[in-house]
Amino acid sequence: MPLHCLRYQSTALQSFSTQALEALLSQARVYNAAHHISGMLLYRDGKFMQVLEGEETALWLLYSKILHDPRHTDIVMLADEPLPQRGFAAWSMAYRH
């Protein structure tokens, strides 16, 4: 199955506490692991940047959920491309603050 990568940035609509981010991440990791999606989430100064890696149909399905998530806005796609090899194979969602 060919691999694909989506990368976007967005602006948080609320200031995320560590607790709120951990809740988001633990839900995301369960979903992503079940759908063979790996990646990384950065959160800094109210902005998110996320890399999603996996099978293209699974990524677009997740992205459509993320797009409609009321916790963020100004979602801008930065990359939508085939991926030769996972960069975050060991991570259902790595996180950096």
Ligand SMILES: Cc1cc2nc3c(=O)[nH]c(=O)nc-3n(C[C@H](O)[C@H](O)[C@H](O)COP(=O)(O)O)c2cc1C
């Ligand atoms: C910045 C950001 C990144 C997110 N990343 C993921 C993710 O990687 N995986 C995931 O399942 N949900 C992620 N979510 C949560 C989804 O937007 C959504 O709440 C979740 O998929 C549940 O959707 P549902 O209630 O329609 O099933 C993210 C939300 C935000 C705000």
